[in-house]
Amino acid sequence: MKRILSLLFLLLLLLLGFMTYNSMQFSSKQISRESIPALTVDEATIDRFSNALQIKTISPEQPEDFDSLAFFQFNDYLKSTYPLTDSLLLKKRFGQFSHLYQWEGSNPDLKPVILMAHLDVVPVIEENLPDWKHPPFAGKVVNDTLWGRGTIDDKIGVIGLLEATERLLEAGYQPQRSLYLSFGHDEEIGGLQGAKVIVDYLKDQGVEAEYVLDEGGTISQGIIPGITKDVALIGVAEKGYVSLELSVKKEGGHSSMPEKESAIDLLAAAIVKVKSQPFPAKLAGPIAGFIEYLGPEMGGFNRFIFANRWLFGSIITGVYEKTGSGNALVRTTTAPTIFNAGVKDNVIPQNAKATINFRILSGEDSNSVMERVKALINDPRIQVKKGRMQSEPSKVSSINSFGFQQLQGTIAEVYPDALVAPFLVIAGTDAKHFEPIAQDIYRFSPMIINPSNIKSFHGLNERIAISDFKQAVRFYHRLIENSTQE
Numbered sequence: 001m002k003r004i005l006s007l008l009f010l011l012l013l014l015l016l017g018f019m020t021y022n023s024m025q026f027s028s029k030q031i032s033r034e035s036i037p038a039l040t041v042d043e044a045t046i047d048r049f050s051n052a053l054q055i056k057t058i059s060p061e062q063p064e065d066f067d068s069l070a071f072f073q074f075n076d077y078l079k080s081t082y083p084l085t086d087s088l089l090l091k092k093r094f095g096q097f098s099h100l101y102q103w104e105g106s107n108p109d110l111k112p113v114i115l116m117a118h119l120d121v122v123p124v125i126e127e128n129l130p131d132w133k134h135p136p137f138a139g140k141v142v143n144d145t146l147w148g149r150g151t152i153d154d155k156i157g158v159i160g161l162l163e164a165t166e167r168l169l170e171a172g173y174q175p176q177r178s179l180y181l182s183f184g185h186d187e188e189i190g191g192l193q194g195a196k197v198i199v200d201y202l203k204d205q206g207v208e209a210e211y212v213l214d215e216g217g218t219i220s221q222g223i224i225p226g227i228t229k230d231v232a233l234i235g236v237a238e239k240g241y242v243s244l245e246l247s248v249k250k251e252g253g254h255s256s257m258p259e260k261e262s263a264i265d266l267l268a269a270a271i272v273k274v275k276s277q278p279f280p281a282k283l284a285g286p287i288a289g290f291i292e293y294l295g296p297e298m299g300g301f302n303r304f305i306f307a308n309r310w311l312f313g314s315i316i317t318g319v320y321e322k323t324g325s326g327n328a329l330v331r332t333t334t335a336p337t338i339f340n341a342g343v344k345d346n347v348i349p350q351n352a353k354a355t356i357n358f359r360i361l362s363g364e365d366s367n368s369v370m371e372r373v374k375a376l377i378n379d380p381r382i383q384v385k386k387g388r389m390q391s392e393p394s395k396v397s398s399i400n401s402f403g404f405q406q407l408q409g410t411i412a413e414v415y416p417d418a419l420v421a422p423f424l425v426i427a428g429t430d431a432k433h434f435e436p437i438a439q440d441i442y443r444f445s446p447m448i449i450n451p452s453n454i455k456s457f458h459g460l461n462e463r464i465a466i467s468d469f470k471q472a473v474r475f476y477h478r479l480i481e482n483s484t485q486e
C-alpha cells in the first residue's frame with residue numbers, strides 16, 4: 001500500500017514537473033521591429049473620409065429598396081478624389097458598383113497581393129435615429145472623433161487603402177509585386193454581385209494570390225481575459241452559416257377542446273431538444289493558434305493552464321463558454337431566431353414554423369449540422385430544411401506564410417505596443433469568396449475596438465477616433481510597401 005502511494009506521489013511530481021517545463025518552454029511568438037516614422041495624415045484626408053461617409057451606400061434588406069443613385073455617386077467620388085489611382089492603375093468595374101484596381105509590379109514572377117474592403121453599409125433603423133448622438137450620414141467630426149455609419153464597417157478599409165495608394169503613387173513608388181485593390185458593393189447582403197464576380201474574373205485571368213487581406217479581426221483593447229495589452233487579432237478563418245427551417249402540420253381546432261399535442265407543442269419541444277444539447281465545444285485550429293500566441297504573454301497560473309491545454313482543454317473551453325462572444329469561438333452556435341404560429345387566441349393553429357440559425361465551426365458543415373439537428377429532434381412529424389443563404393466554414397490560413405509575416409511585421413512597426421494573435425472571425429465576410437484563388441486569406445482591419453465601441457458594429461453611434469483612422473492609413477501604406485518589395 002505504502003509503495004503504491006509513493007509511486008503515485010512520484011508520478012504526480014513527474015506530471016507537475018512536466019507541466020512546469022511546458023509552461024517555461026511556452027515561448028513568445030511576438031516579434032519586435034523598429035517603429036517607423038509616422039506618415040503625416042492631414043485634415044484634408046479626414047475630410048475625404050467624412051465625405052465618403054456622407055454617401056448613403058446602403059445595402060438594404062429588400063432588393064427593391066436599393067438606391068443606385070448613391071452608388072453612382074460613390075463611383076464618381078472615387079474617380080474625382082483619387083485621380084492618380086484612377087488614372088495610373090488598371091481599373092475595372094463589376095456589377096456597376098464594385099471596383100477592382102490593378103497596380104502592375106515590376107517582377108511578374110511574384111504572385112500578387114489582394115487587399116480588400118467593402119463600400120456598402122448596413123441600414124440605420126429609422127426608429128433608432130433619436131438615439132444617434134450625431135446623424136449617421138453626416139460624417140461629423142466632434143472633438144477627436146469622426147461619427148457615422150461606415151466609419152468602422154468598412155469605409156475605413158476603402159478610404160484607408162485608397163489614401164495609402166494615392167500617396168505611394170504621388171511619391172513615384174514602384175511595386176515589385178503586383179497589387180490589387182478590391183472593393184465590393186454588396187458585402188452586407190452576401191457579396192454575390194460584387195466580390196464573387198470579381199473572383200470569377202480573376203480566376204478566369206489565371207490570377208493566384210500570394211495572400212488576400214479583408215476586414216474581420218481588429219485591435220482589441222481590454223476585451224481578452226488575462227491580457228492587458230492591445231491585441232491585433234488576425235482572422236485566419238471564418239465560421240460558416242446555415243439557417244434551418246422547422247415546420248410542423250397537425251390538425252388544429254377549437255381551443256375549448258384541445259387534443260393532447262398541437263403543432264405549437266411539437267415545434268416548441270423540438271426547439272428545446274436542439275437548444276438543450278449544444279454542439280460540442282472544442283479548441284479548433286484558429287483558437288489553438290490564438291492560445292499559442294497569447295498564452296506566453298499571460299502571467300502565472302493562466303500561462304500554466306494555456307501551456308498545458310492537452311490536460312486543461314475543458315477548463316479553457318469552460319471559461320470561454322461563459323459569455324456569448326467566447327462561446328462563439330469554441331463551438332457551432334445554435335440561435336432560434338423566428339417562431340411563427342397562430343393568429344387568434346381561441347383557435348389552435350394547424351401550422352407552426354420556426355427558424356434556427358447556426359454559425360458553423362471548422363470541422364463541421366451545413367450537412368452535418370442538419371443531420372445532427374434531425375437526430376436530436378428525432379420526430380418525423382417535424383420537417384427540417386435549409387434556408388436560402390448558407391456558407392460553409394472557411395479554410396484555415398497558415399500562420400507561417402509570407403502574408404502572415406507581412407501583417408505581423410507591419411503591425412509591429414505601426415502599433416509597437418500591440419501583441420499579435422491569429423483568430424477566428426465569427427461573422428461572415430467577402431473574404432470567403434476568394435478561396436478559389438488564394439491559399440492564405442487574412443481578416444484584419446487596423447482599428448481599435450474596446451468595450452465602449454464594440455456594439456457600434458451594425459449598431460448605434462458607429463464612430464472612430466481620428467487618431468485611429470490616421471493609424472489605419474499608415475498601416476495600409478506600410479503594408480503595401482512591405483508586401484510589394486522583394
Ligand SMILES: [Zn+2]
Pocket residue numbers: 118153154187215
Ligand atoms: Zn463589414
